[in-house]
Amino acid sequence: MTTLQERIAKLMAETGKTVGDLAEIAGVSSSAVTQWKDGPTKSLKTAPAVKLAAATGFSAMWIATGVGPEKSGATPFDANAKPAPLGMRPYPVISHVQAGALKEIAVPYGPGEGFDVEYGDDDASQWSFFLEIEGDSMLPDFRPGDRVLIDPDVVPRPGDYVAARNTKQEATFKKYRVRGIDESGHEVFELVPLNNDYPVLRSDERHLVVIGTMIEHRRKFRRR
Known part of the structure; x- marks a missing residue:
């Protein structure tokens, strides 16, 4: 995978745009673009990336x-896109469930890696996606085959359901519970399974990063 510095350099070389041009397009300062180009910034937020994509033809x-x-193209999940019903939007469905409490759901972000598309209201952020649940750590409320819409731009509140990942880019879907603030001023939170056979995971015991918050749950009903 390329670094942000390499991507910005490539974008500038192919489009002929200057630091000032990119700053004006993205709606940021020239110093911010300089940090993208020379470091230490490692990734961009959604809004400037989308603006740069619209002006340059590169993928956001x-x-x-x-x-x-x-x-x-114009959307981050073009490879999964189908014509959407009026007022609706196609979201990619991501799966790849892995064994173990912390490896329950792996979340690939790349376009074309979703195995299906779900249609829903166009009221979630640009990078939202569905996860398909496998495994039984969230029974009885979330069953294998259920799908949850995850929005990376929604900050979780205590009691929300979230997808979170560790440094290995492995992710798990659990209930979010705040436990306090550590000595460095960072929030300590737990990821709580609804099935008591699985362990509670704590952010002060292992490196956990919240990917996004569940904003919709679609249940799969089986018929025999």
Whole structure:
């Protein structure tokens, strides 16, 4: 995967745009673009990446994260997109469930890696996606085959359900519970399974990063 510095250099070389041009397009200061180009910034937020993509023809996801093709069109999940019903939006469905409490759901962000598409209201952020639940750590409320819409731009509140990942880019879907503030001023939180057979995970015991918050739950009903 390329670094942000390499991606910005490539973008500038192919489009002929200057630091000042990119700053004006993205709605940020020239010093911010200089940090993108020379470091230490490692990734971009959604808004400037989308603005740069619209003006340059590069993929917003590739600019922001380095994932996926460089030029995949206007939306980050074009490879999964189908014509959406009026007022609706296609979201990629991500799966790849892995064994173990912390490896329950792996979350690939790249376009084309979703195995299906779910349609829903166009009221979630640019990078939202569905996860398909496998495993029984969240029974009885979340069953294997259920799908949850995860929005990376929604900050979780205590009691929300979240997808979180560790440094190995492995993720788990659990209930979010705040436990306090550590000595460095960082929030300590727990990821709580609903099935008591699985352990509670704590952010002060292992490196956990919240990917996004669940904003919709679609249940799969089986018929025999």
